[in-house]
Amino acid sequence: MGEMEQLRKEAESLKDQITAARKAVADATLPDTVSSTAVVGRVQLKTRKTLRGHLAKIYAMHWATDAKLCVSASQDGKLIVWDTLTTNKVNAIPLKSSWVMTCAYAPSGNMVACGGLDNMCSIYNLKGKDGNVKVMRELAAHTGYLSCCRFLSDSEIITSSGDCTCLLWDIETGTQKTTFAGHLGDCMSLAVPGDFKTFVSGACDFTAKLWDIRDSNCTHTFSGHESDVNAIAFFPNGNAVITGSDDATCKLFDLRSDQELITYQDSSIMCGVTSIAPSLSGRLILAGYDDFNVNIWDSLKAERVGVLAGHDNRVSCIGVSTDGMACCTGSWDSFLPSFSFKGQDNVMRLCKQNKQQYL
Amino acid sequence: MDEMDLPQMKKEVESLKYQLAFKREKSSKTVTDLVKWIEEVVPEDPFLNPELMKNNPWVEKGKCIIL
Numbered sequence: 001m002g003e004m005e006q007l008r009k010e011a012e013s014l015k016d017q018i019t020a021a022r023k024a025v026a027d028a029t030l031p032d033t034v035s036s037t038a039v040v041g042r043v044q045l046k047t048r049k050t051l052r053g054h055l056a057k058i059y060a061m062h063w064a065t066d067a068k069l070c071v072s073a074s075q076d077g078k079l080i081v082w083d084t085l086t087t088n089k090v091n092a093i094p095l096k097s098s099w100v101m102t103c104a105y106a107p108s109g110n111m112v113a114c115g116g117l118d119n120m121c122s123i124y125n126l127k128g129k130d131g132n133v134k135v136m137r138e139l140a141a142h143t144g145y146l147s148c149c150r151f152l153s154d155s156e157i158i159t160s161s162g163d164c165t166c167l168l169w170d171i172e173t174g175t176q177k178t179t180f181a182g183h184l185g186d187c188m189s190l191a192v193p194g195d196f197k198t199f200v201s202g203a204c205d206f207t208a209k210l211w212d213i214r215d216s217n218c219t220h221t222f223s224g225h226e227s228d229v230n231a232i233a234f235f236p237n238g239n240a241v242i243t244g245s246d247d248a249t250c251k252l253f254d255l256r257s258d259q260e261l262i263t264y265q266d267s268s269i270m271c272g273v274t275s276i277a278p279s280l281s282g283r284l285i286l287a288g289y290d291d292f293n294v295n296i297w298d299s300l301k302a303e304r305v306g307v308l309a310g311h312d313n314r315v316s317c318i319g320v321s322t323d324g325m326a327c328c329t330g331s332w333d334s335f336l337p338s339f340s341f342k343g344q345d346n347v348m349r350l351c352k353q354n355k356q357q358y359l
Numbered sequence: 360m361d362e363m364d365l366p367q368m369k370k371e372v373e374s375l376k377y378q379l380a381f382k383r384e385k386s387s388k389t390v391t392d393l394v395k396w397i398e399e400v401v402p403e404d405p406f407l408n409p410e411l412m413k414n415n416p417w418v419e420k421g422k423c424i425i426l
Contacts, residue, residue: 300397
């Protein structure tokens with residue numbers, strides 16, 4: 001038997017053992033555990049602000065930790081930092097490359113980052129001495145597009161790429177510290193939990209992986225999706241992960257028991273999930289879809305309890321603020337000239353709880 | 360797996376060994392803990408509690424501001 005064939009057999013055997021180990025701890029299901037819990041009442045969120053200003057498709061947005069500012073990236077070649085309360089643009093940062101696919105706000109609020117088809121992650125200092133926002137670092141090493149980036153601190157950032165890897169960077173020196181390799185398809189998204197010790201990545205190999213940042217090992221591989229995993233987020237308590245896929249479903253995976261707990265799907269939903277975010281408690285999951293809607297799911301009962309309709313094109317990104325008060329959606333809404341009064345620019349909509357109707 | 364070359368395959372096997380070694384807890388415990396955590400935080404979740412929205416900074420409070 002050739003070495004390759006031997007390794008293949010060993011891999012299959014290990015996968016079977018992992019399946020058995022998962023089965024061995026599967027002594028309870030989520031539906032059984034919440035069988036006597038009522039579904040939450042219908043959730044209605046009202047659009048409170050519309051952030052207008054981008055001239056082309058909005059690909060990404062990320063809230064600052066102060067829950068007031070956020071950053072958005074558009075293929076009009078701009079990163080805009082918004083004050084969501086006033087809808088003022090705090091910064092409009094012109095990008096070298098307009099083919100941007102992701103953006104991130106540093107937890108400190110001092111920096112933002114973005115990247116895309118230029119294969120680079122560019123870091124911008126928002127708090128420069130002269131008030132101008134300048135490129136601080138250009139992190140180049142990926143051999144594919146930058147799909148997502150998330151700061152761990154002002155000195156470290158994690159990126160995911162179409163080259164199937166994720167990288168941990170030292171921002172000071174502009175060099176890569178750690179490579180996370182293992183996905184067999186483009187990495188589409190990543191998420192970091194509150195303790196910044198691990199991260200999860202979703203990829204076009206239909207899996208999600210959990211990685212230990214310090215030792216670079218993959219500790220969990222979650223399969224089950226039947227197509228690309230486009231969106232991924234940590235559950236607020238850090239012990240579960242939610243994913244959204246081109247297979248039109250979202251899934252909840254439990255880290256401690258290493259199981260898929262439930263799938264959020266409906267026969268009437270046939271388009272891919274582009275973005276996902278949990279509410280503060282995790283009881284609600286907000287997911288953006290290719291059919292221009294955001295569906296709100298009761299995470300425990302796996303029922304749809306609300307819809308945010310209002311975009312005129314694919315919802316590309318969604319984020320819930322850290323205090324749980326607002327959710328912001330960004331979209332590929334069609335461009336209309338800025339002099340048109342009633343036009344819908346490429347908009348970011350801020351939605352907050354309006355009222356709740358109990359059925 | 361068919362697209363992997365030998366070094367990648369070796370790394371895949373190492374990774375699978377590492378993943379197998381993870382100490383899985385019984386889902387009867389972990390799912391109960393998860394549900395409990397969610398239910399404890401639900402009363403603080405603005406999207407589920409209209410009363411918390413009284414302090415909603417995005418709602419226009421009045422039409423006039425005294426300068």
